[in-house]
Amino acid sequence: MAGPTTAERGKRQQRESGPPRPPRRGRLRRPRMVIILLLGVVLAAGGFGWLLYGSPYLRVRHVSVSGTRVLTGAQVREAADVSLGSPLISLDTDAIEARVRRKLPRIASVDVVRSWPRGIRLNVTERTPVLLVGNRGKFDEVDKEGVRFATVPEPPKAVPVLELTPIPSPGTRRFGTDRLIREAVRVAQDIPAAVARDTRTVKVRSYDSISLELTGGRGVMWGSGEMGRAKAAALTALMKAAPRARHFDVSSPTAPASSGS
Template structure:
């Protein structure tokens, strides 16, 4: 009787030796190794927390402010109330921004940034006046959004004065003073640059009755703030066509007029 074949002997050896063992390099880490790794991670995390919050290496030591034109460095830093000596990571930058905008309305935007390892930077953008309103011998500055943000003793040079001569009527109740101020601001923004330099006063009598007083006693009837760019182009052309005129009307830009030459 023939003995088992070579293939049969191979199958018998596999069965007797049990399931295949995993390769040596694929073994799972021993429990002791896992414990060591976990301890290392915990210590590293605790060390990082201590460096950020507990050590003296990353604390606020310096506050700098940039971008101001009217405000001083001291005014901005005092209003910011940055907690010098505190961990840099814990400084509430949103709270600093809110304090600055509340205490210093002249600030339009401010970016509060951490400057590692010891600094806080305040990048300020101030509001720019486009009109001023005279009040009690002083002047209230109004920006391009119609925000009245500061009161100054001396009128800024080159900024037109806003005069609201609006009768107490249903129109005023309908549009409101703030709405009319915004209309005047938009008109001021549309005035051609060469005319803006000569503009002394922006007068508002109603929503659709806004006029300009220029140097030399010249006047411009602008109308409402609608079609501002078209009116600006028309006014520029009209002044070139009638350089000696003293009164210009661009309230209807397709039918302009000039007089008083």
């Protein structure tokens, strides 16, 4: 028996394989979609960049200041020298901070904050004087770090004046008076709050000979700047025990003494 002819075999294969498949349009659409997406990203990035740098809506219109006590907001703004109308995003906040601290030594720190959409906020912390040093009829304010940050014509209230009369010694010649001033600052910070209000003068003769002159002709021999907390506690207890005494010695806080009651 003869086998199927060539034509019959072709028809059979066509029936088994089914109708011809149309071309896949998805494969043709993918490159087009990628191009469209990339174009959208580029346009979005360009628009965002224009919004930050070219738009008139995100530019500096005002500078606010907080935290001042002695200085004024106008002084801080002048020192900051922020260019109004500049893009907010392009401002160098570190440079602004450096300018403020350089021009206004009274400021210990300043936090420069962008206040979107149109402002800059300067949060400043001023130095607080703990001691005054005489300077040709005026007074240099000294903070807790020993920094002389301002000269004032009149002494602020409740801030003691340093009276420096160093005894000639090898230590004084070697370190100068700066070390003695630092010790005086150290003592001034440790004076109890109730006593600090009445302290008029911190007298320094040497590293371990520091005394306090209080109102009412009273005095305190403090000694060195070491063991400040213990001396403060001893002085507080001593004044409670002998409220009429005029002289107190806490140079040795474990054996404090009072006299002149």
